[in-house]
Amino acid sequence: MTVEDTRAPERIAPPRPPLPVDDTGDERRRRAGRIIGPTATYVVCVLAALIAIGPFVWMLSSSFKEPGDVISLTPHLLPNPFTLDNYAYLVNNGVLPFIRFLGNSAYITVLVIIGRLMVCALGAYGFARLQFRGRDAAFGLLLASLMIPDMLMVLPLYSAYVKAGLIDTHFPLIIPPIVANTFGTFLLRQFFMTIPKEYDEAALVDGASHFRIFVSIILPLSKPALATLAVLTFVNVWNDFFGPLVYLSDVNKFTVPVGLAFFQTQDSTQYGPLMAGATLAIIPTVLVFVFAQKYFTRGISMTGIK
């Protein structure tokens, strides 16, 4: 797995005269910020990477260990004997339906991704491509809404959901994240604005409607941006904790993060099953990350540039 190189492409650099060959890398050393040599860089980098994934490796390994082994005072990395009991416990314990948590999380995440891509792309097209009254005011409103912390909305929304009978349903976890996502709208708008207007104009001359242009020209050209929004949404929704914690109380409706947190409050010393649960909570996002890292880093960097 690799993370996309965010550095400026080579072509921007003017041609340089060949530098004297030097293994410590005269040219390399001059790169912004480089302060130590390659060997030391490797050592520190590998150490940092180990610190980053060490706890996960330990979690994964422990999830396959037997109870006595998990808390062994002479810890070893490879599970011996290897067992699936911890996962079986999660599935069969009868109190915490972990499979259901996974199912709930999966269907909520998929619905939000599909809905959000549609709503944000439509909005982004309107903001990026059309001229009409009220557009700039509406855009300002969306900008302003980005600055309001969620905490300022959650109490009246909770009360409204109670009155509407929507507590203990997945409505609050699905609909607002679909229809009220300003960040995604901005992200796509920025991308749509880079697509040459000539494409639309040619299609308009040929008699295509704006909706047609949106569907047949803009969307196909925007696959990277749509993928970026999809993976960021996946991670945000899959990992969301506060929403499900506040809006759900029926265990059968729980998503993975609240289910896992609830499991820990029930029995915080069952390290084996807890590690199995943590593994199941983490694996989907890690897989998405491994297969779509370039969209990820691009999206995250855009947060910075925004």
Next chain:
Amino acid sequence: MTAAQTLRVRDPATADQRRGGRRRNLRGWMFIGPVVLGTLLFNVIPVLPTLVTSFTDWDGLAAPKFTGTANYKEMFSGQDPLFGKSLINTAIYTIGYVPVGIIIGIALAVLVNNRLRGMAVIRALIFLPYVTSLVAVGVVSRWVFSDQYGVINAVLASFGITGPHWLGEPGSAMAAVIVTAIWANMGFNMIIVLAGLQGVPETLIEAATLDGAGRFSRFFHVTLPFLTPTIFLLLILQTIGSFQVFALVLVMTGGGPGDGTYVYIYHLWYEAFSLRRMGYASALAIVLFVVLLAVTWIQNRLSKRWVFYQ
């Protein structure tokens, strides 16, 4: 311009155009309507009731009873010691987490900003914790910091040191939460700084080298000034985020031991959903917003002294 305007006014097709304009407006709103309505409904309008209910006694269900500024008085007159305690804890967390997190992010970004083989994999691995569920991170971290079975104390024990009861003492519990948060977010900081590093002109680095500047002085006198806008952005983002720390605390310590890691959002959540004091919790939310505005404003003012824009 004026000629064109006169022309248009005299154009017999004006009414037709106006109709066209109306159609154009309608079409525009059909595209942006869903996201604008959704944002209004879920992210803008609910702010007003929060402001109103902050002046009431309200359980979230029955009609709110107007109590004037009683909620705010309760906070600031010391009747609610947990309000002050949670603010202090949140400040400690922020001061412990934000600067160290940013420094580590810069260090990592500088380290991985090269074309050495395998760096892409290193970058991915360092970024990995950021995409994982904070609840899962908390569950794992709780075990890592466990006094009897934790990895940290096991390592310390192998050096003959008896490790502390990390999550059993307020001070070390806060430290454990901060370390976990830094660890979970270091990849995010790294990626943002990495993007910022691309804005450092290589010609300047080269010029500094020719002038005989050493590695460290190149970093501190050339690279770092160019990074200040990025550092400022991280400072704002991470401060706002750390004032709202919650999931990690709930899972790792439950606000304890005692009230050692009892942070602001924990208090808000507890007042609102355990005690059903929604009016008071609304006032807590408003105060949070004001504090965030003030802190951001101060940071923005101070930034003029140290942020360098090209």
